Amino acid sequence: MEHDEYVFPDEPEAILRMLPTMSLRIVRLKICKALKCDARRIDLTLWLRMGQGTLTRLDREDDARDIDWLGIERGSQIVYQVQEHQ
Numbered sequence: 001m002e003h004d005e006y007v008f009p010d011e012p013e014a015i016l017r018m019l020p021t022m023s024l025r026i027v028r029l030k031i032c033k034a035l036k037c038d039a040r041r042i043d044l045t046l047w048l049r050m051g052q053g054t055l056t057r058l059d060r061e062d063d064a065r066d067i068d069w070l071g072i073e074r075g076s077q078i079v080y081q082v083q084e085h086q
Helices: 024-035
Strands: 042-049 055-058 077-084
Touching: 024 042, 024 077
Parallel strands: none
Antiparallel strands: 042 055, 042 077
16 A cells, blocks of 8 residues: 555654564554544554555454564554444
């Protein structure tokens, strides 16, 4: 997925502190908490913003993986989409 420079702001909406050993599942829960959303009532889709403006989807199959293994490091940007369950 590619994006236009104007679609995403340069400044992050929130900055979260995480340990490299945290699982992607815990990151999802931290994002829900920061957004004040009930994780049981929404679908949260995540993408890792890569160099040159491309986005790589972080699938639920990777939820057990450490964020270090996924390549998420200091300064990484995660783009999210929230949808309510229907």
